[in-house]
Amino acid sequence: MSTKVSDHLLERLREWGVDRVFAYAGDGINGLLAAWGRAEDNPRFIQSRHEEMSAFEAVGYAKFSGRVGVCAATSGPGAIHLLNGLYDAKLDHVPVVAIVGQTNRSAMGGSYQQEVDLLSLFKDVASDFCEMVTVPEQLPNVLDRAMRTAYTRRTVTALIIPADVQELDYAPPQHAFKMVPSSLGVAPYAPVPADTEITRAAELINAGERVAVLVGQGARGARAEVEQLADVLGAGVAKALLGKDVLPDDLPYVTGAIGLLGTRPSYELMRDCDTLVVVGSSFPYTQFLPEFGQARAVQIDIDPFMVGLRYPFEINLVGDARETLTRLLPQLKPKAHGDWRAGIEKNTARWWEVMERRAAVSADPVNPEYVFHALDPLLPENAMLTADSGSAANWYARHLRMRGTMRGSLSGTLATMGPGVPYAIGAKFAHSDRPAIALVGDGAMQMNGMAELITAAKYHKEWQDPRLVVAVLNNQDLNQVTWEMRAMEGAPQFLPSQAIPDVPYADFARSIGLDGVRVEEPGGVVAAWQRALAADRPFVIDFRTDPAVPPIPPHATLDQIEAAAAAVLKGDSDRAAVVRQGLKAKLQDMLPGGHKRRAHGEGDGS
Numbered sequence: 098m099s100t101k102v103s104d105h106l107l108e109r110l111r112e113w114g115v116d117r118v119f120a121y122a123g124d125g126i127n128g129l130l131a132a133w134g135r136a137e138d139n140p141r142f143i144q145s146r147h148e149e150m151s152a153f154e155a156v157g158y159a160k161f162s163g164r165v166g167v168c169a170a171t172s173g174p175g176a177i178h179l180l181n182g183l184y185d186a187k188l189d190h191v192p193v194v195a196i197v198g199q200t201n202r203s204a205m206g207g208s209y210q211q212e213v214d215l216l217s218l219f220k221d222v223a224s225d226f227c228e229m230v231t232v233p234e235q236l237p238n239v240l241d242r243a244m245r246t247a248y249t250r251r252t253v254t255a256l257i258i259p260a261d262v263q264e265l266d267y268a269p270p271q272h273a274f275k276m277v278p279s280s281l282g283v284a285p286y287a288p289v290p291a292d293t294e295i296t297r298a299a300e301l302i303n304a305g306e307r308v309a310v311l312v313g314q315g316a317r318g319a320r321a322e323v324e325q326l327a328d329v330l331g332a333g334v335a336k337a338l339l340g341k342d343v344l345p346d347d348l349p350y351v352t353g354a355i356g357l358l359g360t361r362p363s364y365e366l367m368r369d370c371d372t373l374v375v376v377g378s379s380f381p382y383t384q385f386l387p388e389f390g391q392a393r394a395v396q397i398d399i400d401p402f403m404v405g406l407r408y409p410f411e412i413n414l415v416g417d418a419r420e421t422l423t424r425l426l427p428q429l430k431p432k433a434h435g436d437w438r439a440g441i442e443k444n445t446a447r448w449w450e451v452m453e454r455r456a457a458v459s460a461d462p463v464n465p466e467y468v469f470h471a472l473d474p475l476l477p478e479n480a481m482l483t484a485d486s487g488s489a490a491n492w493y494a495r496h497l498r499m500r501g502t503m504r505g506s507l508s509g510t511l512a513t514m515g516p517g518v519p520y521a522i523g524a525k526f527a528h529s530d531r532p533a534i535a536l537v538g539d540g541a542m543q544m545n546g547m548a549e550l551i552t553a554a555k556y557h558k559e560w561q562d563p564r565l566v567v568a569v570l571n572n573q574d575l576n577q578v579t580w581e582m583r584a585m586e587g588a589p590q591f592l593p594s595q596a597i598p599d600v601p602y603a604d605f606a607r608s609i610g611l612d613g614v615r616v617e618e619p620g621g622v623v624a625a626w627q628r629a630l631a632a633d634r635p636f637v638i639d640f641r642t643d644p645a646v647p648p649i650p651p652h653a654t655l656d657q658i659e660a661a662a663a664a665v666l667k668g669d670s671d672r673a674a675v676v677r678q679g680l681k682a683k684l685q686d687m688l689p690g691g692h693k694r695r696a697h698g699e700g701d702g703s
Contacts, residue, residue: 098135101132104267105267106236106258106263107129107133107136107140109236110140110167113165115167118140118141119143119168120145121148121175122144123170123172123198124171124260125173125175125198126172126175132263143526143552144552145549145552147545148170148179149178152178152183152186152195153182153185153515153523154522154526156182156189157520157523157527158524158526159193161481161506161528166194168193168194170195171211172198172211172215173200174211175197175198176197179195180222181511181513182519183195184513185511187223187253188509188511189511192250192253193247194253195223195253196258197256198263199212199259200212203261215257216257223252223254223255225250226242226255227257228242228255235277237278238278242254248283288415288420290414290415290424295424296428298395301395304372305393306371308370308372308437309332309333309372309374310330310333310373310375311335311336311367311376312334312336312340312378313336313337313339313343313375313378313379314340314377315398317340317343318418322422322423325426327348327350331435332374333362333441333445334352335351335367336351336354338356338359338507340377340378342506345498345500346498347498347500349442349445349446352365352445353494353495354495357385360448361451362448364385366444367386368388372392374395375398376418377397377418379398379406380407387408389409393411394408394409394410395413396408397416397418397421398414399415401415452470456496460643460645461645462642463616463617463619463640464619464642465492465570465642466495467622468492469493469496471623472497472568476534479502481503481505481524481528481533482506483516483524483536484505484506484517485541486512486515487537487538487577488570488576488577488580491648492536492648506520515544517536518535518541518542522552525556525557531562532562534565534566535566538569538572538575539573539597539600540597542567547602550605550606550611553635557635563632563633564629564632565635567638568637569638570640571642572644573599574595574644578594579595579644582595601615601639602637603615603639611634611635611636612637613638613639614628614629614639615638616638616639616641
């Protein structure tokens with residue numbers, strides 16, 4: 098039997114080390130599906146419920162494995178469905194390769210069924226590399242470049258393969274004019290800045306007295322070097338949300354997340370520093386960085402396209418975080434761990450006391466902050482955490498402390514709804530021996546999380562560790578947008594857009610062979626987490642949480658809270674509860690530190 102183009106495509110993917118492709122079937126890739134059958138499902142075809150979920154699972158796989166994620170879809174609607182997940186990958190700098198079908202070459206331009214101009218459609222999301230294969234000899238070069246570009250530029254690339262081309266006999270490129278032979282692989286590389294630039298950066302940092310460090314996901318491979326940097330400089334370290342797992346939160350100088358979803362000590366760190374060192378982050382919210390002119394700043398980033406953004410940096414070092422810091426550290430003068438460092442550690446310790454108090458505030462029926470705070474000490478030290486966009490991301494950012502080898506991620510830049518559950522599934526295919534926990538709102542769960550539980554049901558028996566816990570914040574409200582309307586628009590909740598149905602999520606999980614429980618009072622929270630983390634299959638916890646608990650930003654003043662409350666009183670359906678919960682939450686932030694409150698469910702009547 099002759100080797101078809103589709104056969105060679107799968108063979109080439111195997112040679113690149115691709116062991117699974119997240120995909121959904123369609124006649125535009127029938128040739129590929131037939132090849133998968135001939136290849137005995139190697140690389141593995143992982144079937145989602147929807148092409149967007151295939152893309153999200155490829156993103157989750159790439160984020161948690163460090164390898165390229167590969168997804169595939171049919172022509173027309175299938176290719177269109179991939180786009181949201183692919184944009185999520187592009188904006189978070191995640192390597193993903195999309196393989197999509199197209200109508201036969203003979204039908205192109207004829208307004209044929211499912212004919213979409215895919216080159217135009219993908220030219221933005223896959224702007225670094227997007228090509229259509231029109232003859233067999235073109236295939237290896239196009240696939241190799243797609244893989245290599247995705248790896249080295251940490252971005253999305255796309256291959257478009259017409260259905261009739263998939264069925265052609267494969268012929269390799271020849272040693273001839275206008276043939277482009279190709280080769281496999283990409284060698285590891287770690288660029289570093291020029292020595293003169295490193296010396297300039299060291300001089301700037303040495304001149305400072307109050308140093309703040311901000312790390313993002315680009316610093317993940319430089320944990321030891323960042324810890325040494327903070328020790329030498331007596332600095333505090335804040336983390337962009339995509340860099341939440343760069344450093345453990347049990348280090349006393351790690352102030353936690355920064356920004357709207359961040360912590361008060363991170364806000365204070367930036368407010369009071371005179372020197373800023375940013376490593377591997379393009380954190381976008383300028384208002385949470387030091388005032389312009391207040392701090393001298395250095396940025397380290399591997400991507401020259403991403404330096405010089407967000408802040409008036411004096412020195413931009415283009416290079417790998419670990420290699421750059423390795424060269425920078427010997428030129429730094431140690432600073433005493435004096436009042437600056439002591440203040441950072443005191444503020445951070447007080448913040449965790451505030452979080453404990455806020456989690457202990459009573460709510461109707463369950464405080465969502467308590468749901469997350471109760472999970473924190475129960476987390477396995479090798480857990481993989483995913484959070485969906487929405488209010489769940491607030492509590493993930495503020496209440497969960499990374500330690501050990503924990504990993505965590507969410508849709509950082511696109512901030513799209515829906516990736517929480519498919520990210521966790523992708524993570525399980527990256528590390529089937531580790532537990533995964535998806536933290537999602539009920540809006541995201543209804544949007545696509547419930548359907549993707551079917552994917553978990555299909556595959557969980559082959560995972561070495563079957564634990565995949567999905568925690569749903571069931572407050573029957575699109576809560577983040579509701580609060581944004583209140584705080585930013587001065588508008589009360591608009592029920593026709595914000596209210597969503599109550600769904601028995603745990604019952605649904607049990608109906609498809611998984612397990613789950615509904616929690617409707619605070620006393621059941623810890624037991625539910627313990628049961629889920631001991632389960633022998635994916636487990637859904639349906640937490641009935643109070644939508645009136647406010648995701649108050651760390652910089653919010655009491656005046657701002659009162660202003661939001663005044664807007665709510667204009668006619669919000671939940672106005673009394675919103676005012677009550679907002680004032681109670683802000684009060685915990687204003688109380689002096691140094692004392693403890695009883696845990697929620699143990700008689701605290703606050």
